[in-house]
Amino acid sequence: MLYRRLDASGDYSFGKSKQDFLSGAEAVAQAVKTNLLLLKGEWWEDVAQGLPLFQSILGQPGITENIRAADLIIKERIAATKGVSSIDDFQSDYSSRNYSIVCTITAYTGETSTVEVSL
Numbered sequence: 001m002l003y004r005r006l007d008a009s010g011d012y013s014f015g016k017s018k019q020d021f022l023s024g025a026e027a028v029a030q031a032v033k034t035n036l037l038l039l040k041g042e043w044w045e046d047v048a049q050g051l052p053l054f055q056s057i058l059g060q061p062g063i064t065e066n067i068r069a070a071d072l073i074i075k076e077r078i079a080a081t082k083g084v085s086s087i088d089d090f091q092s093d094y095s096s097r098n099y100s101i102v103c104t105i106t107a108y109t110g111e112t113s114t115v116e117v118s119l
Helices: 024-037 053-057 064-079
Strands: 002-004 021-023 084-095 098-107 112-118
Touching: 002 024, 021 024, 024 064, 024 098, 024 112, 053 064, 064 084, 064 098
Parallel strands: none
Antiparallel strands: 002 021, 084 098, 098 112
């Protein structure tokens, strides 16, 4: 798997030839992150793709059952990402109306990577 690297501001990186691309577990980790940040209905080519943040997650009270439901939606999205073999560890945090996750995944290469995303 080859994936274009994102810079610190989340834009594609250009101008550094092969250094602008990721492979292996790093590429899979970035694919997971970008898949979680893609909102449902946002991609013109397939509006069914994306995280249903507005449809299923936001607007729900921050009670335990709703946080677990959001966790399940996120885990399904991670597991469906190309190159992910397994989710080895998953931790979510909901505080001050901020939801964030830290997870460890195993890529198709057998390598593990950590992914952090705040929504």
